[in-house]
Amino acid sequence: MKRLCAAIGAALSLGGCEAAPLGYLGPAGPAARVLASLGWGLLIISAVVCLIVLALLIFAMARRRPPEDSTLGGGNDRAAIRWIIGGAGFSTLVLLGAAIWTLWAAQTVTNASTPAGLTIDVTGHQWWWEARYQSDDRSREFTTADELVIPVGVPVQVNLRSNDVIHTFWVPRLAGKTDTIPGVTNRTRIQADKPGIYRGQCSEYCGLEHAHMAFFVVAVARDRFNAWWDRQLQAATYEPSNQGQQVFLDKCAACHAVRGLSAGGILGPDLSHFGSRKTIGAGALENTPENLAYWIDHTQIVKPGAKMPSLDLPSDQVKSVVDYLERLK
């Protein structure tokens, strides 16, 4: 059965991770795995039900009948009612089974009895994601954006809040959806079995640029994760002779923060280690120097409606600030 599922899945690219970065029927973590088996199960039941009804319909229409007489049909209604009793009875059993499976799956996925190995506070913004890594040692906490690095095999608790409107935190291959709702803190858990990059996506309509509100969960081995965390804590140093940094402080710092500088803007994503991120503008563009330069000049073309204005900087300033940001690894 599993092999059959995999074959159908591959044909429809439902399960493959390369073909479908958001394909939740190809799970990569324990919660998503429970949901994916449930999904395959209910999908197969559904397909079988449709095929049965299709077959019944075709046969009901095409079956041979005794030669025409002028009276209206009908005959024994009681026999015909057996159809209904049988059909509805069978459906009830299937529904009951599906309900039990569902409740078991819901219970399993939300079970938080094992302690989480890491807690991240994620806040949805129009249209990007803020992430604050929690630590017992306050000095080791830090903020980043649009990319969550997590250790492989560790349950990660995500506390979800919203800065403005309702968004939905969704990493399909790791777990189901949970809304970020103003005034409420929701919780969910993600866990990755294997190192890899898992795409996430806001899935509640949240305004103009809902389409460009992606993020990435990067799962790495524990030691690499620790090294990454240590590097995140490194602050930038003030370099008066660095033209890019000066442009950044002059033009960008009102909205964006880089730790260590007098750049504490909170309206836009924290850019402390921007150079290490995969994308620009919450998945709008791949993070390359050319794209970043284009983004700075044409924000409102790439992501019309985004809160960041197109800056209209002279080209030498664009070049220097791009160089600077891309070096913030």
Add this chain to the structure above:
Amino acid sequence: MAMPFAESPPARERDRLLETWETAPGLYGWLATVDHKRIGIRYMCTAFFFLIAGGVEALAMRVQLAEANLHLISPDAYAQLFSMHAITMIFLYALPVLSGFSNFLWPLLLGSRDMAFPRVNALSYWVYLCAGVFFYAGVPLGRAPNAGWFSFVPLTSKPYNPGLNIDVFTLGIIFLGISTVVGSANFVVTLLRCRAPGMSVNRLPILVWGTLTASVANLFAVPAVSLACFMLWLDRHFSTNFFTVSGGGQTLLWQHLFWAFGHPWVYALVLPAMGIVSDALPVFCRRPLVGYTLVAISTVATMLIGFGVWVHHMFATGLPVVALSFFSAASFVIAIPSAIAVFAWIATIWTGRPRFDTPFLFFAGFVLLFVIGGVSGFMTASVALDWQLTQTYFIVAHIHYVLLGMNVFPVVGGIYYWFPKFTGRILDERLGKWTFWVMFVGFNLAFFPMHIVGLIGMPRRVYTYPAGMGFDGYNLASSIGAFIFAFGTLLLLINIVRSLQSGERAGPNPWDAPTLEWSTPSPPPPYNFLAIPIVASRHPLWEDRLKETDERSVLASGVFLDEGKKTLGVTALDAEADAVISMPGDSLLPVILALAISLVFAGMLVTNWWAVGLGAAVVLITLFLWTTPVVASGPEREEVRG
């Protein structure tokens, strides 16, 4: 007053009835008519007009989504497109078109001369039309609703959406709600009072059950959304804090109020359509519906359970799992009555002798689409699986199989079936079969791939999507399918226009159908029945052949009631005649009242309180005139003798 009981309809009575019931000619008559048949046709034509508008919006979106990273439509325009598409299809097409069918058909199915409140009937149409215009007035200005048909707060609160867009939404929904509520009340009272003697509840056509159930549901559901919209309007204009967190409000309150309306409403959109199939499919199978009682009960049961499932739209909101599990289980249970209906239809085809006319094709196609839309609903009913499915294109596929498969297909089948009754002419069969196949193929090509892109994670309401996600091919297929479906709709319109001019003329009963409406000429005269019939079974026109009972319905003779505009009132369950009800004649009050209400809402939209006050004053004066008793030539109620 005399109650003539004659064997053959005398010409004098016929003339007198025609004189009393016929709408006045000219513009005055056009504005003042209260004839349920004309109102029904108007409802259907207006709903089809909106269907085309919504369809054009859909095609624009399908062009934008045909490939990855297209930028033909700005995000702002796209937001208004998907919002108006849904509002149009759900609010301005799907329910009104069914109201049109029921308006035209109810008195004919029930053996009455009109609806219980003919002027309310006209009012409900005029308010619907004005509310539709109200919704669309913002479109040319770029001020149409832009946060989807469920307009979640706080995206729709003033700080995040300062324009008029959301005010058009909140006020438009309240405005349209007036039409729905008065229309529903009229259906309920009509059922209770205005039937032919002997049309007891166990003889009602299933379409009547469907519309009745939906109407009762509307009376309970619509106030929830009207209230929510009014609260949001207050939040936006008077800084109340029903939904603002900083003022102690609750974001999720909106979702509860909206879905407490929204889910029952979805059933209100399909139950009458299922009724169309339950009544008309058996005609083409040459036998009565299998399991009438079970189907009638399941109709009512669906609606009752339908009020207990709204949280399945909120599975991802972080509510406690125990609460979600309850709603998940209820959502599974609601599939059981639907299964009963499906097997009743299949058994009817199986044990009947199907005749493959165009209406039959639409109804049989509907059964399959109903099941596909049903099983995708079954998957989303599962709280755990829905954490993945919700807000993806899987839901878009589901809702379109529900709303197109379960509403548009029965409606188009119903148009082919009742067109002779509506117009006196038969739609062309050959073009009809083409219409079905083009629509069926186009529909499935457009919407089936949406299941798959949903399963590979494409979120709803995105104006574009990146390449490399596996979405491209399926979206292109959907876009092509959408255009094929649109072409099918065009074929339907061509058929209607052509057949209106040159279609074959229909006799009273071209399909040899069993119900009362087919005992009247096609199209029926303004007074419907020359003599109000006396009904003895569920299939008055098939009695001689079915031999279900020894009694026979009386159709050619009966109560004439030809002195003044009158119809019979009956008891609620057994339909025993117990009153003669005077009916109002042509009246301009409904259209004036609708225009005055429009002025109130337009004033509220632009916050011009003078306009609101003027409109309210006209509303009050009109209502006063409306309720002032007209001194009738005879007493209002009179015991029926004989």
